Amino acid sequence: MIKVKVSLRPIVSKINLPTVLKTTILPGDSIERLFIATQVGEIFYIGNGVIKTFLDIRPRVIKLGASSGGYDERGLLGLAFHPEFFYNGLFYLHYSIAGTQGPGALPKPFKPNPCDPRTLNLRWINRETQYDHIDTVEEWILLSNGQSQKRRTLLNLRRPFLNHNGVNSLNFSPETGKLVLTTGDGGSGYDPFNLSQDDMEIAGKIIEIDVDKNTFFYDLPVVSRFNELPAPIQETLTVIAKGVRNIPGISYQRLYNQYIKYVGNVGQDLVESIFSFVHYKPIPVTQLIQAYLMKSEPDQEGFINFGWRAWEGAFPASIISSCSVNPNLDEKTIAYYNEAVKTSVRRLQPLICYFHKEPRPDKYGGTALTGVQAYMGNGIPELTGSVVFTDLARNEESQPPVRGVLAYTKVRTDCKLNDFSVIETDYNFGTQSAYYVSLGTNLDQTRLYLGVFGSMKVTDFNQGTVYEIVREL
Numbered sequence: 200m201i202k203v204k205v206s207l208r209p210i211v212s213k214i215n216l217p218t219v220l221k222t223t224i225l226p227g228d229s230i231e232r233l234f235i236a237t238q239v240g241e242i243f244y245i246g247n248g249v250i251k252t253f254l255d256i257r258p259r260v261i262k263l264g265a266s267s268g269g270y271d272e273r274g275l276l277g278l279a280f281h282p283e284f285f286y287n288g289l290f291y292l293h294y295s296i297a298g299t300q301g302p303g304a305l306p307k308p309f310k311p312n313p314c315d316p317r318t319l320n321l322r323w324i325n326r327e328t329q330y331d332h333i334d335t336v337e338e339w340i341l342l343s344n345g346q347s348q349k350r351r352t353l354l355n356l357r358r359p360f361l362n363h364n365g366v367n368s369l370n371f372s373p374e375t376g377k378l379v380l381t382t383g384d385g386g387s388g389y390d391p392f393n394l395s396q397d398d399m400e401i402a403g404k405i406i407e408i409d410v411d412k413n414t415f416f417y418d419l420p421v422v423s424r425f426n427e428l429p430a431p432i433q434e435t436l437t438v439i440a441k442g443v444r445n446i447p448g449i450s451y452q453r454l455y456n457q458y459i460k461y462v463g464n465v466g467q468d469l470v471e472s473i474f475s476f477v478h479y480k481p482i483p484v485t486q487l488i489q490a491y492l493m494k495s496e497p498d499q500e501g502f503i504n505f506g507w508r509a510w511e512g513a514f515p516a517s518i519i520s521s522c523s524v525n526p527n528l529d530e531k532t533i534a535y536y537n538e539a540v541k542t543s544v545r546r547l548q549p550l551i552c553y554f555h556k557e558p559r560p561d562k563y564g565g566t567a568l569t570g571v572q573a574y575m576g577n578g579i580p581e582l583t584g585s586v587v588f589t590d591l592a593r594n595e596e597s598q599p600p601v602r603g604v605l606a607y608t609k610v611r612t613d614c615k616l617n618d619f620s621v622i623e624t625d626y627n628f629g630t631q632s633a634y635y636v637s638l639g640t641n642l643d644q645t646r647l648y649l650g651v652f653g654s655m656k657v658t659d660f661n662q663g664t665v666y667e668i669v670r671e672l
Contacts, residue, residue, distance in 0.1 A: 200620035203581045203607065207626040207649065207666040211250050214663040215239045216274075217650035219367050220639025223280040226288055226341065231641055233648065235665055238274035238657050239263060240294065254339075254347050261295040261332055269656030272362040272386075273332055277369030281410070282376060288341035289350075291378055291410070293368045295358075299333040304359035309391040311518065311534045319535065323359055323392040326423055330357045333421055334364060336380060338410065353378075353408055354432070355421040356401055359394075360386025363465075367448030367570065367637065374451070374458050377407040377437075381462075383445035388467060389516070389534060390508035395442050396542070398487045398497065399424045403507065405440040405449065405462070407481060425484045426491060436484040440503035442510075442546060445567075447637075450586070452573035452644070459610060461550075461586050463568040464505050464512065468519050469531075470552040471565045472505075472512030473588060475610055479503050499545065506546035509538035513552050513616060526556075550586075551608050551617045555594050563604050563621060564594030570638025574607075576645030579670045585609050587622070587647060587668075589635040600628065603635025603651065605668070625671060636663075 210233065219236035225244075232244040234253060240260035242253040256275065263271040277293030284290060304323050312318045323329070336354040341347050358364060363383030370379050384395040384403040395403025401423060412435045422428055425436070445465040452459045457477055464472045480501030490497035508516055516539070517531040533539060557564040570589040574582045585607040592601045605622035628651075637650035646667060653662035 200608070200618060201581055202620060202623065203579070204623045204625065204671040205579060205605070206669050206672045207624055208669050210245060210648070210665045210667055211235070211243070212664040213661045214243065214250075214665070215241060215660055216652045216657050217637050217663050217665055218274070218276060219278045220637055220648040220650055220665060221278070221280070222641040224285050226285055233641075233665075234278065235650075236275050236278040237663070238271075238276075240275045242275075242278060256292070256294065259294065259297055261297050261299060264656060264658035266300070267361060269658040271657045272364055272366075273334075274657065276334075276364055276366050277336070277380070279369035279371055279378060282371055289410075290339050290341065291336065291353075291369050292339060293334060293336045293365070293380065295364065296333045296335050301328070301330045301332060303331045303361070304329045304385075305387065305391060309387045309389060311389050311391075313518075313532060313534060313536070321391045323394070323423075326357060329359075330423075331360050331386070332358055334358055336369070336408070351415050352419045353410070353414070353435075354380070354401075355419050356382070357421050357423045358385060358402070359392070359423075362386040363445040365446050365448075367639075368446075370449055372407065372451065373453070375407060376411075378410050379439070379449055380406045380408060381446040381449055382406065382443065384443060384507065390444065393508055393538075395444065395507050396509070396538070398441070399426055399491055401425060403441055403443045404438050405443065405446075405503070407437045407439060409435045426488050428484075433484045433488065437481040438484060438487065439479060439481045440505060442505035442507045442542070444507040444511075447568055447570050450571055450573050450640075452575065452586070459573070461571050461573060462505070463571040463588060464507065464549075465567050466555065466565070467511050467516060468555065469514055469517055470512040470554050471568045471590065472549040472552045473568070473571055473586065473608070474505055474547055475550040475586070476503055476547060504542065504546045506542055509535045509542045510546055512549045515539040548614065549616065550610065551619050553606075553619060557594075561621070562619075563590070563606075565590045565604075566594050567591045569603075569636050572638050572640045572647060573644050574640070574647055575643065576647075578645065579668070582607055582622075587638065589638045589649065591634050591636065599632060600630055601632040601634060602628070603633055605635070605649070626666070
């Protein structure tokens, strides 16, 4: 693949950690504005070169970093504008609710032991007391006076652990017009309760929500399983995919009269993976529940399964035992062998995988996928029709400061694993760390935006900068 060089053009700086970058046209306006949602709960937009506040829900968002030394994966995670936002003012938020901090689902960090069946068959019990926090998905409306207010709650989700809640987790499907929620597997590591493969669990799934169905509940229950939801809510939901570990949203690329869907799955120990698919057969939640009650297997022909927790991208999920004498000899043990065999045929093969430990000189060792976006613009012609993605930080042995990385790939028509190429940037971050935390695009995917943060701690405030990715100057 050809080497591509780009420039980063700063748009706004000294903001908090930018989790979502996308554009829309405000009611009564005539041009697209860039909207920036920060993890702590602010939403800004850029108007006439000035940053303006669209909404501030910081009092509604859980206190971040208090129990984790500043690192946190909760907060404001999703923002999506209704396809008819210009006319109806509707938009959607996904965030972790203030005051819902719990003790967590397990008393200590989890690691499976293939010699101890108890670690392979854990169950999440006492869910009403043993959880970390509650996430909510809400519908809001922008009023004619410029103020916004909440209209209704779509889901209240009990989450077992602090991490893997998804990011850029709300997007509208241009195919179905439905709101797409991408949820992580619930957190910890290695998916201790195998929530991602359980058809009743909301965790570890890609879910479509029909927001045109008017479901108003004044006291919507907090749930973690589909069968705990009220029937009218169940009827608004279909499941596109399962086997998700953690996911930086979903991107749609128009190809003639259909769309290629791109999904990144954050890795455990070995690789980061990007999947692509065109055809799929979603399953209504009501059908999943009916099959569960009848103790039967739902028809999963055409249903997307990314393979986690048994598969990490193209590889069986492994436990790595370090070899201090020679890291190249680290022992890798298949963690969930039986599950890997069971799901081997049903799972979707990834488009690409890239390694955490990468021996090839023209590649990089990855840490965590933080964004995947199709690019259809001509401003950077070498990237037209490509899939651009970001990784939080290069996993290299070199000394700080930390640098994130941009890369790209293209779809193969033979469905085999593809290669990728690093996108080089000419920007000088100086001595400051530069974690690449988010990737966004405009409505017609002709512009790309990059969110960078100077720290791994969400409690280190005002260290964020948003750039536009442009052709090398």
